[in-house]
Amino acid sequence: MTIKKENIDNETCPAQGLLKLLSGKCKPELFRLALEAPLRFSSLLRQIEGSNKQTLSVALRELEEVGLLEKVVIQQKPLHIEHRLTEKGNSLIPVFKQLESLG
Amino acid sequence: MTIKKENIDNETCPAQGLLKLLSGKCKPELFRLALEAPLRFSSLLRQIEGSNKQTLSVALRELEEVGLLEKVVIQQKPLHIEHRLTEKGNSLIPVFKQLESLG
DNA sequence: ACAATAAGTCAGAAAAATATGACTATTAAA
DNA sequence: TTTAATAGTCATATTTTTCTGACTTATTGT
Numbered sequence: 001m002t003i004k005k006e007n008i009d010n011e012t013c014p015a016q017g018l019l020k021l022l023s024g025k026c027k028p029e030l031f032r033l034a035l036e037a038p039l040r041f042s043s044l045l046r047q048i049e050g051s052n053k054q055t056l057s058v059a060l061r062e063l064e065e066v067g068l069l070e071k072v073v074i075q076q077k078p079l080h081i082e083h084r085l086t087e088k089g090n091s092l093i094p095v096f097k098q099l100e101s102l103g
Numbered sequence: 104m105t106i107k108k109e110n111i112d113n114e115t116c117p118a119q120g121l122l123k124l125l126s127g128k129c130k131p132e133l134f135r136l137a138l139e140a141p142l143r144f145s146s147l148l149r150q151i152e153g154s155n156k157q158t159l160s161v162a163l164r165e166l167e168e169v170g171l172l173e174k175v176v177i178q179q180k181p182l183h184i185e186h187r188l189t190e191k192g193n194s195l196i197p198v199f200k201q202l203e204s205l206g
Numbered sequence: 207a208c209a210a211t212a213a214g215t216c217a218g219a220a221a222a223a224t225a226t227g228a229c230t231a232t233t234a235a236a
Numbered sequence: 237t238t239t240a241a242t243a244g245t246c247a248t249a250t251t252t253t254t255c256t257g258a259c260t261t262a263t264t265g266t
Contacts, residue, residue: 015203022122027122042242078242079233159214180264207266210265216259229246235239
């Protein structure tokens with residue numbers, strides 16, 4: 001170990017973290033698409049132009065980690081996985097709308 | 104020239120660009136502090152923990168470029184420069200508030 | 207006159223985000 | 237039975253963002 005990286009959570013600004021999280025690659029698109037239908041990995045890869053597995057995978061995981069999306073295994077044949085907005089996720093929709101109305 | 108980089112503005116999502124702009128280093132802090140008093144470069148450098156000249160300079164310039172901040176040269180002695188929220192900049196405050204209330 | 211403060215710019219380095227291609231495991235279709 | 241689709245992971249590149257330190261120009265304080 002050379003130098004201990006200071007990671008003592010400098011959250012001066014409360015909006016900072018959330019904003020960073022939401023602005024990552026594909027994130028806004030995920031919210032937009034999730035309003036229309038449950039998200040599926042392979043469809044997203046086609047729907048979101050310029051996306052790729054890794055980024056998408058990370059985006060979904062991060063949004064799930066903070067409880068904005070939830071992962072549901074659909075036990076009907078053909079069984080598959082859906083990612084859906086949680087209640088908390090839905091609560092962010094007005095923020096996106098508002099941002100769109102400005103811009 | 105090897106390969107022409109595709110930069111054909113893939114703005115699928117309207118909120119995307121603005122979100123990216125607002126989430127950069129120091130950006131949310133700038134808004135928060137601008138509510139209290141006009142911003143001055145050297146004070147910001149001290150106020151915003153973990154900031155640095157370059158990042159701050161870029162942050163201010165970017166926010167000014169899109170008309171969220173404006174740069175004002177104060178012609179009183181000692182003359183100096185202030186960065187203030189524009190009307191458009193102020194219109195974003197509710198978005199920040201809303202983000203803070205969630206999170 | 208000399209040092210200090212304000213408000214930066216610039217080039218290059220380091221760190222973080224994103225992309226690529228190879229690979230895996232399970233299920234389903236031909 | 238071989239092939240294709242889904243839903244990823246992993247290691248490694250490449251790109252973007254952020255940091256560092258040296259330098260600048262104008263003004264002000266001692």
